[in-house]
Amino acid sequence: MRIFGSECYAYKQNKKKLDSRCEKGIFIGYDKNSPAYLVFYPDSGKVNKSRLVEFITKSGTECQITDQLTCEDDVRRESAKTHLPKPEKIEPQDIRTETCDPSPNTGEKESVESRCYPQREKRPPQYLRDYECGINSDDDHAGDVPHTLREAISSPESELWSKAMQEEMNSLKENDTFTLTTLPEDNVVFYQPLDNDQDLIIVLQTECMRKDLQDHGSNIVFFDATHCVNQYSFPLFTLLVRDDHGHGVPIAYIITSNETQETLKLALRRLRPLFPKPPRCFMVDKDMSEINALNDVFPESDVLLCWYHVLQAIVRWLMKSDSSVSGPQRSSIRKEIIDYFKKMKACPMKADFDRMSKQFLKEFSHYKELCNYFQRYWEPISHRWADYGRCYNHGNSETNNLIERFFHRLKYQFLSGIRNRRLDDLLDVLLCKTETYFQVIKHLQSAGRMANxxxxxxxxxxxxxxxxxxxxxxxxxxxxxxxxxxxxxxxxxxxxxxxxxxxxxxxxxxxxxxxxxxxxxxxxxxxxxxxxx
Known part of the structure; x- marks a missing residue:
C-alpha cells in the first residue's frame, strides 16, 4: 500500500512531441472501478486517474507499472526517468524496488517491465489465516486426493477414508445437523446401494404413477435421461406417458450412478412386472445403451427414435469439415440433403423408403463421406425413424418433446434452477412436489378447468x-x-x-x-x- 500524500510522477497520456513524458503530483488514493491511482496535481488543482505512476521514496524511486510502457509511442522507462529528480546516492543493497514473486518453474525473478498489470503483494483473507490452503504446499500427495466416493473407496487408503467419513457422519449426528430417514417403501420399487462391486440404482414409482401406467401405458412410453439435478452428477432416467388431455405424466424414475447398458437392464427388469402389458413402442434419443436395454427387457415393443434428435444429429454432422459439405458456400447442398431425409422420413412403405434411399445415394454419389455416413448410421435403423416403421397408433408423437418439457419444469420450477442438489432433496422433489403438481393438474382436468x-x-x-x-x-x-x-x-x-x-x-x-x-x-x-x- 502506498502512503497517502506521497510525491509521484504520472505518465501523461495526451502530450505533444516536445512535452515532458510525466507530470509531478501527489498520491491521494486508489480508483474504485479500475486498477488505477488517483493523483492530485497542485499546479492545475485537478485529480486524475493514472495507471503509469512512479513514486519517490527516501531510498530512491519505486516503479508501479500496470500497463506496458511501450504502448503508444514506445515509451521507455529510461526516458521517463530523465524527468525525475536525481535520487540521493545510496548503497546498492539499500535500494528498495518492487519485484515479482519467484517463478514456480525457474525460480527467477521477472523484471517489472515484463508485467502488464501491477503485481501487488497477495495476502490471504483474514478468515483463512488459520488454514493451510496454498498452492505451494509441501504435500506431494495433494494431487492424489479422490474427488468422488467411488475413487475414495477404491483407493489404497480406503480404510482411512472410510474412517474419516464415519467420523464426519458421527459429528453431524451429535450436532443434530440432520435427521436420517428411510426411503418410503411404497414408492421404492428397487434399491441397490453403491459399493465397490455394484452401482447405485434407485427405482421410484408412486401409486398415482402406477395408475397412469395402467391407463395410458399401452401405446407409447417416452424414455430419456437428464443430468445436473444432484451434486453427484447421477443421471435421472424418466419414463413418461401421454394422458387423455395430451399432457406428459411420469410413470417411473430411475436414478443410477452410471449410464451403462447393464445397469439400465437391471433397473428396467424391476419395472417390467409393473406393466399390465408391454407397450406398443418406446421413444428415445439415439442412445444405444437405452435402445439395447429396452430391446432386451421389452422384446415385444418397438423402439422409435425422436425425429427432432435425428434431424439435429444430421445437421450437426453436415456442419463438420469431415462431411465435405460444410461452410456457407455449400448451404444449398445441405438444404437439399435435409429435404431428402425428410422425404425418406415420410415414406409409408419399406419399398418407398428403399426407392428413395437409392435415389438419395445416386444424387449425392460424388460425396463419398455423406453416402458412407448414411449407409453406416441411418439406413440400417431406418425402421426406427421413418414412417414405415411406425404404422400404428403412437400417440400423435414424433419427438420426445413431452419428456423434454417435463425435464425443463423439473429443473427450473421444482428444483428452482439449483443444480447441485443433495440426493435426498431430489427424492423429496420427485415424490412430493412433483407428485402434488400432477395431482392438481388432474383435478383441474376432471373439473373441466383445462381444455381437452x-x-x-x-x-x-x-x-x-x-x-x-x-x-x-x-x-x-x-x-x-x-x-x-x-x-x-x-x-x-x-x-x-x-x-x-x-x-x-x-x-x-x-x-x-x-x-x-x-x-x-x-x-x-x-x-x-x-x-x-
Whole structure:
C-alpha cells in the first residue's frame, strides 16, 4: 500500500512531441472501478486517474507499472526517468524496488517491465489465516486426493477414508445437523446401494404413477435421461406417458450412478412386472445403451427414435469439415440433403423408403463421406425413424418433446434452477412436489378447468367422417383381404386415390395418419363402418 500524500510522477497520456513524458503530483488514493491511482496535481488543482505512476521514496524511486510502457509511442522507462529528480546516492543493497514473486518453474525473478498489470503483494483473507490452503504446499500427495466416493473407496487408503467419513457422519449426528430417514417403501420399487462391486440404482414409482401406467401405458412410453439435478452428477432416467388431455405424466424414475447398458437392464427388469402389458413402442434419443436395454427387457415393443434428435444429429454432422459439405458456400447442398431425409422420413412403405434411399445415394454419389455416413448410421435403423416403421397408433408423437418439457419444469420450477442438489432433496422433489403438481393438474382436468385438446380434435375428426358418410362415401370402402383387417378408404378430394387403414393398429396411410399416428377422418369413417355392421 502506498502512503497517502506521497510525491509521484504520472505518465501523461495526451502530450505533444516536445512535452515532458510525466507530470509531478501527489498520491491521494486508489480508483474504485479500475486498477488505477488517483493523483492530485497542485499546479492545475485537478485529480486524475493514472495507471503509469512512479513514486519517490527516501531510498530512491519505486516503479508501479500496470500497463506496458511501450504502448503508444514506445515509451521507455529510461526516458521517463530523465524527468525525475536525481535520487540521493545510496548503497546498492539499500535500494528498495518492487519485484515479482519467484517463478514456480525457474525460480527467477521477472523484471517489472515484463508485467502488464501491477503485481501487488497477495495476502490471504483474514478468515483463512488459520488454514493451510496454498498452492505451494509441501504435500506431494495433494494431487492424489479422490474427488468422488467411488475413487475414495477404491483407493489404497480406503480404510482411512472410510474412517474419516464415519467420523464426519458421527459429528453431524451429535450436532443434530440432520435427521436420517428411510426411503418410503411404497414408492421404492428397487434399491441397490453403491459399493465397490455394484452401482447405485434407485427405482421410484408412486401409486398415482402406477395408475397412469395402467391407463395410458399401452401405446407409447417416452424414455430419456437428464443430468445436473444432484451434486453427484447421477443421471435421472424418466419414463413418461401421454394422458387423455395430451399432457406428459411420469410413470417411473430411475436414478443410477452410471449410464451403462447393464445397469439400465437391471433397473428396467424391476419395472417390467409393473406393466399390465408391454407397450406398443418406446421413444428415445439415439442412445444405444437405452435402445439395447429396452430391446432386451421389452422384446415385444418397438423402439422409435425422436425425429427432432435425428434431424439435429444430421445437421450437426453436415456442419463438420469431415462431411465435405460444410461452410456457407455449400448451404444449398445441405438444404437439399435435409429435404431428402425428410422425404425418406415420410415414406409409408419399406419399398418407398428403399426407392428413395437409392435415389438419395445416386444424387449425392460424388460425396463419398455423406453416402458412407448414411449407409453406416441411418439406413440400417431406418425402421426406427421413418414412417414405415411406425404404422400404428403412437400417440400423435414424433419427438420426445413431452419428456423434454417435463425435464425443463423439473429443473427450473421444482428444483428452482439449483443444480447441485443433495440426493435426498431430489427424492423429496420427485415424490412430493412433483407428485402434488400432477395431482392438481388432474383435478383441474376432471373439473373441466383445462381444455381437452385431444377430445376437441377427435370431435372435429368425427364430424368430418360423419359428413363423408352422409355423402355416401361409406359405400366405396373395400376390404383388402378377408384374412387381415386392412381396408382401402377413398380420399375425399381425389376419388382415384385411396388409403390403407387398419383398425387393429389404429393406423391410416393418409398424410394426417402418418404424421399423427392417431385417428384421422378416413380411419374414423372405416371404424364407423365396422361399428355399424
Amino acid at each position: 385438446c385431444v377430445a376437441m380434435k377427435l370431435e372435429e375428426t368425427l364430424s368430418k367422417a360423419t359428413r363423408m358418410m352422409e355423402k355416401g362415401w361409406i359405400d366405396h370402402i373395400t376390404s383388402e383381404s378377408s384374412e387381415i383387417y386392412v381396408y382401402n378408404v377413398p380420399s375425399e378430394q381425389d376419388s382415384s386415390l385411396s388409403y390403407r387403414t387398419c383398425p387393429a393398429e389404429c393406423f391410416c396411410s393418409c398424410p394426417v395418419g402418418l404424421k399423427a399416428g392417431s385417428s384421422c377422418k378416413s380411419f374414423t369413417k372405416q371404424w364407423s363402418l365396422q361399428y355399424l355392421f
